[in-house]
Amino acid sequence: xxKQIVVNSSAIETxxxxxxxxxxxxxxxxxxxxxxxxxxxxxGKVLRVLPGMQAAFIDIGLGKAAFMHVSDFxxxxxxxxxxxxxxxxxxxxGDTLAAYAGEAEPPDAPYAExxxxxxxxxxxxxDAAEADGSSPAETAETDDFSPxxxxxxxxxxxxxxxxxxxxxxxxxxxxxxxxxxxxxxxRITSHISLPGRFVVYTPTTEHVGxxxxxxxxxxxxxxxxIVESSRRKDGGGYIVRTACEGVSKLxxxxxxxxxxxxxxxxxxxxxxxxxPSLLHEDLDLVxxxxxxxxxxDVDRITVDRPADYERIIEFIDGVLQPKLKSRVxxxxxxxxxxxxxxxxxxxxxxxxxRVWLKSGGxxxxxxxxxxxxxxxxxxxxxxxxxxxxxxxxxxxxxARVGIDQLRLRNxxxxxxxxxxxxxxxxxxxxxxxxxxxxxxxxKARTNILRISELGLVQMTRKRTRDNLRQLIxxxxxxxxxxxxxxxxxxxxxxxxxxxxxxxxxxGNVAGLRVKLPxxxxxxxxxxxxxxxxxxxxxxxxxxxLRSDRSLSRAEWHIEIIATRGIEGEPAAExxx
Numbered sequence: 421x422x423k424q425i426v427v428n429s430s431a432i433e434t435x436x437x438x439x440x441x442x443x444x445x446x447x448x449x450x451x452x453x454x455x456x457x458x459x460x461x462x463x464g465k466v467l468r469v470l471p472g473m474q475a476a477f478i479d480i481g482l483g484k485a486a487f488m489h490v491s492d493f494x495x496x497x498x499x500x501x502x503x504x505x506x507x508x509x510x511x512x513x514g515d516t517l518a519a520y521a522g523e524a525e526p527p528d529a530p531y532a533e534x535x536x537x538x539x540x541x542x543x544x545x546x547d548a549a550e551a552d553g554s555s556p557a558e559t560a561e562t563d564d565f566s567p568x569x570x571x572x573x574x575x576x577x578x579x580x581x582x583x584x585x586x587x588x589x590x591x592x593x594x595x596x597x598x599x600x601x602x603x604x605x606x607r608i609t610s611h612i613s614l615p616g617r618f619v620v621y622t623p624t625t626e627h628v629g630x631x632x633x634x635x636x637x638x639x640x641x642x643x644x645x646i647v648e649s650s651r652r653k654d655g656g657g658y659i660v661r662t663a664c665e666g667v668s669k670l671x672x673x674x675x676x677x678x679x680x681x682x683x684x685x686x687x688x689x690x691x692x693x694x695x696p697s698l699l700h701e702d703l704d705l706v707x708x709x710x711x712x713x714x715x716x717d718v719d720r721i722t723v724d725r726p727a728d729y730e731r732i733i734e735f736i737d738g739v740l741q742p743k744l745k746s747r748v749x750x751x752x753x754x755x756x757x758x759x760x761x762x763x764x765x766x767x768x769x770x771x772x773x774r775v776w777l778k779s780g781g782x783x784x785x786x787x788x789x790x791x792x793x794x795x796x797x798x799x800x801x802x803x804x805x806x807x808x809x810x811x812x813x814x815x816x817x818x819a820r821v822g823i824d825q826l827r828l829r830n831x832x833x834x835x836x837x838x839x840x841x842x843x844x845x846x847x848x849x850x851x852x853x854x855x856x857x858x859x860x861x862x863k864a865r866t867n868i869l870r871i872s873e874l875g876l877v878q879m880t881r882k883r884t885r886d887n888l889r890q891l892i893x894x895x896x897x898x899x900x901x902x903x904x905x906x907x908x909x910x911x912x913x914x915x916x917x918x919x920x921x922x923x924x925x926x927g928n929v930a931g932l933r934v935k936l937p938x939x940x941x942x943x944x945x946x947x948x949x950x951x952x953x954x955x956x957x958x959x960x961x962x963x964x965l966r967s968d969r970s971l972s973r974a975e976w977h978i979e980i981i982a983t984r985g986i987e988g989e990p991a992a993e994x995x996x
Contacts, residue, residue: 423718427706427732428757429725436709437763444766444828445861446713449891450705456885457482457596459702461612461686465695466590471583477605478592481696484605488594490582492609494624591695593686599885612686614679617711617740618664618672619647621679625657633662646672656683663715671741707735714740721748724757770828770888775821777801781814783822787889791834794822798840811840812847815875816854823858832864832883839875848875855879898973906974911940912948915976916955922978923959931962931982937975941967 426437431452438446450456462480469476476493477485586592598607614621628647630640646669647658664672682700689699703711706728714721714736723729729750736744751757758764769775775783780801786793796818798810822837842848848871855877859866865882872878895901906914915934923929936944944952944965956963964981971977 421717423715424720424722425709425713425718426757426761426763427709427721427723427725427728429706429723429728434705435758436705436713437758437761438713439761439763440861442762443824444763444770445824446827446830447767447770447888448705448709449888455704456599456702456708457606458599458885459596459615459708460698461593461595461700462486462608463690463693463695463697463699464592464594464608466586466588466592469583469586469588471581474582476582476586478594478608479696480594480596480606480608481698482600482606484600486594486596486606486608487604488608488610490579490585492597492607492611493582493585493592494610593690593699598883601883601886601890612683613659614682615661615711616675616679618661618667618675619679620659620661621676621683622657622659623655623683626655627657628660629658630660631662631664634660634665636665639665643672647676650676656680665716707731710735711739714744719747722751722757722761723748724751726750766828767892770825771892775825777814777817777821779814779817781818783818783825785825785829785831787831787887791836792826792831794818794825794835794837796822796837796839808843808847811842812850815839815842815847815851819851819854820858823855823862826881827862827864829888830885831887832881835879835881837877837879839871839877841875852877908940908943909948911974912943912951915940915944916951918976918978919955919963920959922980923961926980926983928984929959929961929980929982930984931964931980933964933966933979933981935966935968935971935977935979937971937973938967938969939973940976941965 421440422442424439426439428435428437433449433451436448437444438448464478464480464486467477467479467485474490476488478488480486592610593612594608594610595612596606597609600606611622611624614623628644628651630644634640634643643660643664647660650669650673651658658676686700689697693699702708710721710732721732723732729748732748733745736742736748751760753760756764758767773785775785776799777783781799782797784795784797786795796815798814801810801814818837818839825831826835839851842851852868852871855868859868862881866879868877868879870877896903899905915936919932919934922932952963952965955961962982968977
């Protein structure tokens with residue numbers, strides 16, 4: 421598979437595209453004032469401790485308080501106690517981090533074939549999800565958290581309740597693991613992870629893991645021995661990244677020393693800074709993408725902004741491998757770089773509700789607050805043999821395209837895929853296998869259940885930042901993001917009800933002026949004029965309808981222009 425990275429920067433926004441075989445696989449976007457804070461390290465102050473949720477809200481200096489669950493809290497030893505990196509503490513977090521990051525080898529556990537009723541998890545999904553290209557800071561938290569993780573981990577003693585380890589006003593060292601999304605504040609953890617080019621340093625663990633993408637056992641053993649024999653004497657664990665494969669010991673040690681110095685610098689700032697304070701910023705989008713996406717199988721990086729090109733060259737020369745500079749290309753044509761590579765149309769496709777398949781079928785994406793649904797339809801595809809074969813071919817293509825679209829759109833949380841019903845269990849198994857194969861290309865942690873008798877697949881995908889639609893679009897001011905508009909008939913009836921409310925509230929109204937958007941005014945003058953006449957007769961008032969193009973479709977203003985005298989006769993006109 422041919423891979424390349426395309427970087428498009430301007431004074432307004434920065435976009436980084438990962439392209440696989442000329443198809444847009446991932447799009448990372450950042451506005452000029454929307455820099456990601458995932459990976460940033462803060463000194464925070466506890467605002468509230470919630471025993472009922474086993475969580476705490478912590479002020480880290482942002483507009484909203486950050487959220488930390490007890491499972492994300494590491495209680496450091498007191499100064500008069502030796503550092504405790506026992507297996508039950510270090511491995512617990514290390515294994516969890518490894519599972520989220522996909523960087524480390526999981527514990528040996530044979531796959532048990534689940535029953536046909538849909539219970540169970542597909543092989544090669546959650547456990548095999550590879551997130552080597554993602555920022556390791558993003559891996560310290562998961563959406564599908566189980567409360568059991570807070571009390572039990574492979575038989576280890578339960579964690580102490582959060583009210584015993586945190587109190588209001590306490591200062592804590594934390595790292596952002598998940599962006600603020602919607603109305604929710606950032607998710608944070610005190611299990612710090614500092615990514616380098618070849619390794620990730622985890623100072624709160626003693627665990628050493630190796631990326632599963634490094635398959636050669638001799639190489640895995642070599643890398644593990646280098647890291648274990650060279651790690652810091654004052655504690656800390658490491659995750660060996662995929663980019664470390666074939667790298668010399670000197671380069672690995674240089675990366676480890678760099679991360680050690682970075683951690684000491686953070687600790688020094690933490691001791692000298694008040695809470696809340698920012699102690700460490702992760703790289704910006706361009707350099708973070710180079711660090712995390714620029715793996716050995718990426719053939720080329722094309723950059724359209726001279727300043728970013730120079731920064732990338734300098735970063736590769738100083739942090740990565742100087743020989744990789746030859747893969748960076750400066751784009752100088754006038755034509756927009758995304759147009760040249762055919763990416764702009766693919767970005768627009770990632771915003772569409774309906775996605776067409778090559779066979780003629782199509783997918784329909786619907787996103788709600790609780791979950792995302794994907795409906796599979798045969799559309800124009802009628803097949804050439806039996807109905808079952810037609811359905812199978814559509815479902816197989818939908819499985820691959822659906823997962824690719826989830827990755828492109830960065831949709832996370834609970835996802836339901838409604839495949840077309842299949843009668844044969846063997847065909848349902850083929851679709852399940854196609855799903856398992858498709859998610860292997862996705863770095864985000866994914867958990868997929870077996871396809872049910874109804875053709876439904878339930879899955880979860882780790883969510884760490886806003887999805888593509890939230891990043892690129894804003895709610896419609898007319899429909900307020902609902903996607904539907906009230907009918908003109910319903911609005912007209914509402915206007916007349918509001919007229920009655922005004923008359924009832926004032927008590928002495930003789931005349932009203934109603935300012936309406938043109939479409940609504942025309943409706944009340946023509947097809948619904950009987951309603952206006954009825955209101956005039958029942959209320960005994962004059963109603964003057966005026967069109968106002970400045971008003972939105974569902975907006976109107978009612979003014980009192982005449983009132984009655986003491987004897988019930990109209991008084992002089994005048995707005996009230």
